[in-house]
Amino acid sequence: MSNAHQFIESWIEDSIAVIQLNRPEVLNALNREMVEEIVETLEGYDKDDRVRVIVLTGNGRAFAAGADIDEMSADTPITMDSINQFATWDRIALIRKPIIASVNGFALGGGFELVLNCDIIFADENTQFGFPEVNLGVMPGAGGTQRLTKVMGKAKALEWLWLGESMTALEAYKNGVVNRLIAPEVLFEETMKFASKIAKQPPLSLRFIKEAVNKAVDSPLVDGLQLERKNFYLLFDSEDQTEGMQAFIEKRKPNFKGK
Structure with a gap:
């Protein structure tokens, strides 16, 4: 495990990178340094x-129970504009590898926004x-108002955003927010199994x-x-395309190298 950071742990298992939020004493509340x-x-x-796939997970009783309110309570519009904290969040959209969220306990406020920045959510x-x-x-x-609306549609998103109430995992699943519901004791194991399939x-x-x-x-x-068309054409210049089609013709498993 890497301990170079104060608020997260990170490590690589085979070709899967894991980032674990690590402020369990405050239910992994997100402060600016942690987001950075x-x-x-x-x-x-x-x-x-x-690394071929990245898994984002919590530690303890929550994924992330929101932003650090103590940190923000004295902010003014001018201080927030000068800090420009959301520019850090914008960089997540530039990550090109698959990001899979493994969510337990609570994912509220900024924690829910972090989840919605992931590609697949368990x-x-x-x-x-x-x-x-x-x-x-x-x-x-x-990004919460935007990403939730794109997932759920306007009316459903407004209902949750206006009420400020929590939705259960089942409600999130029914509304297309979550890919799979998993028993708590095997959540991380099942996430890693899925990640290993993607990694191949x-x-x-x-x-x-x-x-x-x-x-x-x-x-x-x-x-x-x-x-889509441009990307389809580009893949025909890759070694993996040659390997994939050759393996299909030869009835064997392909060995993809990312080239």
């Missing part, structure tokens, strides 16, 4: 050839998600698929189709 550590570590693993059956910011006289600021897929294909799917979320159909 998470994002810097994501960027490091994105460039690391040993949650234990007892997890609670929510944006309680409205109860503090504020609102989500790290051709890395360039994973990357280009992620780029195309993200384009679909944010762009008109014609723009998404153009990017």
Whole structure:
């Protein structure tokens, strides 16, 4: 395990990088330094050839129970603008490798925003998600209103954002927020099993698929189709495409190298 950071732990298992939030005494509440550590570590693993998939997980009784309110309570519009804290969050969208969230306990406020920045979300059956910011006289600021609306649709998102109540894991699953509900005792194990399946897929294909799917979320159909086509053509210049098709013809398992 790496202990170079104050608020997270990180390590590599085979070709899977794990980032574990590590402030269990405050239910992994996110302060600015912790977010910076998470994002810097994501960027490091994105460039690391040993890593094919990244898993983001909590430690203790929660994934992350929100932002650090003590840190923000004295802020003014001017101090927040000068700190420009959400610029750090924007860098998560630039990570090209798959990010899988393994969520337990609570994912509230900034913790829920961090989850929504991941590509695939696994949650234990007892997890609670929510944006309680409205109860503090504020609102989500790290993308919560936008990402939740894109996942759930306008009316459903407004209901949760206005009420500030928590949704159960089952409600999150039914609304398309969560990919899979898993028994608490095997959550991390099942997440890692899934991650290892993804890690065996051709890395360039994973990357280009992620780029195309993200384009679909944010762009008109014609723009998404153009990017999909370009990425499809580009993959025909990869060694993995040659290997994948040759292995299919020879009826054997392909050995993908990310080239």
